[in-house]
Amino acid sequence: MRIALIEPDLRHAEIVGRLLFAGGHACHHFSASAPFLAGAAREFFDLLVTDAFCGDAAAEDVIARVREVLPGLPVVVLMTSPRESELVATLQAGADDCLAKPARGPEMLARIDALMRRAGIRRPRNRAREMFGEYAFDAGRSVVSFRGQSVALTPKELQFALLLFTNMSRAVSRAHILETVWSRRRDVKSRTLDTHASRIRTKLELRPEFGYTLVPLYGYGYRLDQIPVEKADGADKAPANERFVETL
Secondary structure (H helix, E strand, O other), X not given: OEEEEEOOOHXXXXXXXXXXXXXXXXXXXXXXXXXXXXXXXXXXXXEEEEEOEOOOOEHHHHHHHHHHXXXXXOEEEEEOOOXXXXXHHHHHOOOOEEEEOOOOHHHHHHHHHHHHHHHXXXXXXXXXXXXXXXXXXXXXXXXXXXXOEXXXXXXXXXXXXXXXXXXXXXXXXXXXXXXXXXOOOOOOOHXXXXXXXXXXXXXXXXXXXXXXXXXXXXXXXXXXXXXXXXXXXXXXXXXXXXXXXXOO
């Protein structure tokens, strides 16, 4: 899961980053809200964890601006010995949860997991078999079965496809894809990702006539959509003598 962290205290940011990494998350640190907001306009994040003071603004003010850029983004605010009135004000400003600072690993990870469940954030699960409608993913054999056939994928194609199916109808950024499939390698060329997307589209027959479209989002990433399958011409038309019925 991609988690953004706004923390002016570099020492505490390092601690939180290590805790999140230990919990299986990718942490992207920002020392203030301005660079985060600039990055959020083009990046994909599942969650924002921020200090009560973001280095250049209070968390209450930043939350409103965040929701303009990334609507629905869950926000957790870190607070040092807050008074009840401060907690209430932060939650009323739109925070989804508040955590004591310095962060305590097990509690923070448990609260983040609970928040993600409530928010419906989707990420590929670590299971040998996954089902998405008629598509059955067998990670152990790197095979996908659908419509009476089985297709072999490369490990990276399988991870890419799982990420798309897990986030059906949700835009997935290139950064998120690279981070999930290529482990954040910076030497992966853009056309490599596009080539894999094209192969997945072909191998899994993600075409409108089969009820799916894999859409490239210019400058951002990809989105897999499930769409209604159009009926053959005339299949949904009534006979000519039954199209118009006069009622009295």
